Amino acid sequence: MKVSDVFPDEFLNITGSDFELYKHQIDAIERLKNNENVIVSVPTASGKSLIGYYAIYKAFLAGKKSMYIVPLRSLAMEKYEELLNLRSLNMRITISIGDYDSPPSFIKNNDVIVVTSERADSMIHHDPDIINDFGAIIADEIHIINDEDRGPRLETVLSSIRVINPDALILGLSATISNVNELAQWLNASTVVSNFRAVPLELGIIYKKRLITDSYERYLGQPDELSLIKDIINDGGQALVFRNSRKNAEKYAEMLIQHLPEFNDFNNDGMPESLVKMIRHGIAYHHAGLSNEDRRNIEEMFKNGYIKVISATPTLAAGVNLPARLVIIRDITRYSNGYSRPISNIEIQQMLGRAGRPKYDKMGYGYIYAASPASYDAAKKALSGEPEPVISKMDSQRLMRFNILALISSGMASRMEDLILFYNETLMAIQKDVDDYYIESALYFLKENGFIDGDVTYNATRLGRLTSDLYIDPETALILKSALDHDYDEKLYLYYICRTPDMINIPAGTREYEYIEDFLEDINVFDFSEESLSAAKTAMVLLGWINEMPMQKITDTYNIGPGDVQQKASSADWISYSLYRLSSVYKKEMESKLFHLNIRIKEGIKPDLIDLIKIPKVGRVRARRLYDNGFKTVDDIARSSPENIEKIFGFSKNLAAEIVNSAMKISSMYYRSQ
DNA sequence: CGTGTCGTGTTGCGGCTCACGGAGC
DNA sequence: CCGCAACACGACACG
Numbered sequence: 240m241k242v243s244d245v246f247p248d249e250f251l252n253i254t255g256s257d258f259e260l261y262k263h264q265i266d267a268i269e270r271l272k273n274n275e276n277v278i279v280s281v282p283t284a285s286g287k288s289l290i291g292y293y294a295i296y297k298a299f300l301a302g303k304k305s306m307y308i309v310p311l312r313s314l315a316m317e318k319y320e321e322l323l324n325l326r327s328l329n330m331r332i333t334i335s336i337g338d339y340d341s342p343p344s345f346i347k348n349n350d351v352i353v354v355t356s357e358r359a360d361s362m363i364h365h366d367p368d369i370i371n372d373f374g375a376i377i378a379d380e381i382h383i384i385n386d387e388d389r390g391p392r393l394e395t396v397l398s399s400i401r402v403i404n405p406d407a408l409i410l411g412l413s414a415t416i417s418n419v420n421e422l423a424q425w426l427n428a429s430t431v432v433s434n435f436r437a438v439p440l441e442l443g444i445i446y447k448k449r450l451i452t453d454s455y456e457r458y459l460g461q462p463d464e465l466s467l468i469k470d471i472i473n474d475g476g477q478a479l480v481f482r483n484s485r486k487n488a489e490k491y492a493e494m495l496i497q498h499l500p501e502f503n504d505f506n507n508d509g510m511p512e513s514l515v516k517m518i519r520h521g522i523a524y525h526h527a528g529l530s531n532e533d534r535r536n537i538e539e540m541f542k543n544g545y546i547k548v549i550s551a552t553p554t555l556a557a558g559v560n561l562p563a564r565l566v567i568i569r570d571i572t573r574y575s576n577g578y579s580r581p582i583s584n585i586e587i588q589q590m591l592g593r594a595g596r597p598k599y600d601k602m603g604y605g606y607i608y609a610a611s612p613a614s615y616d617a618a619k620k621a622l623s624g625e626p627e628p629v630i631s632k633m634d635s636q637r638l639m640r641f642n643i644l645a646l647i648s649s650g651m652a653s654r655m656e657d658l659i660l661f662y663n664e665t666l667m668a669i670q671k672d673v674d675d676y677y678i679e680s681a682l683y684f685l686k687e688n689g690f691i692d693g694d695v696t697y698n699a700t701r702l703g704r705l706t707s708d709l710y711i712d713p714e715t716a717l718i719l720k721s722a723l724d725h726d727y728d729e730k731l732y733l734y735y736i737c738r739t740p741d742m743i744n745i746p747a748g749t750r751e752y753e754y755i756e757d758f759l760e761d762i763n764v765f766d767f768s769e770e771s772l773s774a775a776k777t778a779m780v781l782l783g784w785i786n787e788m789p790m791q792k793i794t795d796t797y798n799i800g801p802g803d804v805q806q807k808a809s810s811a812d813w814i815s816y817s818l819y820r821l822s823s824v825y826k827k828e829m830e831s832k833l834f835h836l837n838i839r840i841k842e843g844i845k846p847d848l849i850d851l852i853k854i855p856k857v858g859r860v861r862a863r864r865l866y867d868n869g870f871k872t873v874d875d876i877a878r879s880s881p882e883n884i885e886k887i888f889g890f891s892k893n894l895a896a897e898i899v900n901s902a903m904k905i906s907s908m909y910y911r912s913q
Numbered sequence: 914c915g916t917g918t919c920g921t922g923t924t925g926c927g928g929c930t931c932a933c934g935g936a937g938c
Numbered sequence: 939c940c941g942c943a944a945c946a947c948g949a950c951a952c953g
Binding site: 310311312336337338355356357358360361362365386388389392483484485526527552553554557558573574575576577579582708709710711741743746748749750806809810812813814816817820 | 926927928929930931932933934935936
C-alpha cells in the first residue's frame, strides 16, 4: 500500500513522494477505515503523523471536524504548523491554547483544531454539544494519562467523548507502554503495536571508559564519552546529553567547551553571557530556567546545525521534535521528594527516541552512562526493561471535585446516577475500584462550600459556574474568596495568589528562611510552614516583577532563572485574573484595583504604565522609556507625532510611526465609546 | 602595624525536572 | 550519599 492508495494526489505534495507505507501504518489505517478506534504504540519517529493525517482526512470527507490533542503548548504550535500543510486539501486549520486568543466562533469555521488537553477539557465544559461536530479525535502522547496532575485532564476529555459522541473516531498515539490492551479496552479500540524505527538505533552503555553494546565493546580512550561526542561532531553529526538537574546540565556544557574549539563568532545581547560563550564552541545548555526566547533560539540553532551539542534537562525529551544522531543519558536517577529515584523507563525511552534524524542519519546511537557497578546494572535494565503501565490518576479528591463541578456546571450531569455513569466510562473504572463514596464526598465538599445546590438534582451556583469557567480548582476559588476579606495590599494579595493549589511555587532554601519570614511577618501571616514559605518566596519574586525590578536583579536575588520568573508570572496572571472576576461577584469595590493588579502581573509593570501598555508593541521596557520622556498616557502619544517619539532611545522611525498610529486608534475608540 | 584582598582547605548541611488554565450582562 | 557553599585562616601587598 502506497501513499496514493490512501490519500488524494494533492497530498503527495506534503509527503514529497509516493512511498510504500510501513506495516504498522497500514494496519492502523485499515482499522480506521473500518471505523474502529485505534491505539498505536510505537517508538517516536516512526511515522505516527501519517496515521493522524488519515484520521483527519477521513473525518473531513465525512464533513466532520477533527481535534488534535497534545500535552504541551510548544507541541501544539509545532503540530499546528505542520498541519497547515493540509490547507492544500482545502482544510481549514486552527489552534487553541491558553495564551492564544481565539474568538468564540473559531471552531465553527475550521476543520481541524489543535489543542492542549486542558483546552479540550475546558472547551467541552463550556459547550458539551461541540463534540458532536467532531468525526475524529487524535490524542497524541496518550500515555500522559499516567501523569499525576495532568493525566486526568486527558482522561476526562476522552471519557466525555465516549459518553457524548461514541461515533467519533478516536486515535490514540502512544509511546511504548506495557498495558496498551487496557487502554484499548477502555476506548473500545484495537491496537497496533510495533518496535519499528525509521532510523535503526544502536543501544549501549558507557562504563569505565568503555562502550558496551549488544554486539561489541570498545575502549573509548578518553575520559568517559568525550571521544564519542568529538567523533560525532567531526563526522558532521550532533549530540544531545540529558542530565538530571539544571546545574548539572550547565556544568556539563561548561566542561565540554574546555575540549572543543570555537566554531563561530556568535553574539546575542539578551542571552546569559556564559551561554553565548558556549554557543561559540557549538555547545549549549537547555532547561526551563532559560527564558522562552532563549530556549527557542537554541532549539532553532540546533536544528540548523549551528549548535552541535545540547546538554539538557528533560524539557527537551518531551518537547518539540529535536533529534540528534547521538543521545547520551548521563544520569539514570533524579532527586525528587527527598530521594534520589530511578528515572522511569518511559522517560528513558523518550530520551533514547531522540537518537537518529530521519532522512539524515543512517543510524542513531543511544547510550547510557554508568559510573558504578550498581548503575551499570541499572542501565542494563533500563535498556532492556519493560516500560511501565499507564495507570489512571483520576482517583484524587482534588481532581474529582474539580471534575464533578465541571460536569454539573456544564449540564453533563445533575444527579448522582449521571456521575456514576460518567465515571464508568473512565479508564479508572477499569483499573481501580471506584467507590461511590469518592463521588459523594466530592459532592458534599462542593455543596458545603457553596459551589452547587440542590438535593437529588444538583445545580451549579454562580460561584460554581464561575469557578468552572475560570478552570480553577474549587480550593483556589475558596482561597481567593478569603483574600477578598482583607483590605487591598499588594504583598498580601500576591501571597494569597501563591497559596492557591493552582500555583506551583519556587522552593525556599533554608538559607533564605530569614528574609522570607520577615516578609510573612510584614503581612501579618504567621504560618512558617514549608508551603507558606515557598508561597511567600514566589510572592516576593512577583512583587519584584510588578515593580519593575530588573530581571537580572530578580534572578540574582532569588537564585532562579528568567524562565522561572516568566512561568510564575504567567500562572499568577491567570490566578489574578480569576481573583478579579471573583471580586466582581463578591467585592465590587475592589474590582478595578484587582483588574490593575492583573495587568501589572501580566506585563511586569508599576501602576503608572497601565495606560501605555495598551499600545501594541509596547512592553514594560518601551513603556517605561516613553513615560520617562514625558509620554504618560495613550492620549499623550496620540496627540504627539512620530518625530518626537523617534528621539527616544530605542525607537526606530517605523516603530515610532506605528506606535503613534496605534495610539490614535486606541484613543479615538475611547472617545467614541464615551 | 593595620587593613583589605585573594586563595586554600575544611566542614556541615542541603540536595529537586517539567508545566496547563481565562470565552457575558 | 555527594557536592556545594560558607567560613576560617593565612599569605601577601600596600600605605
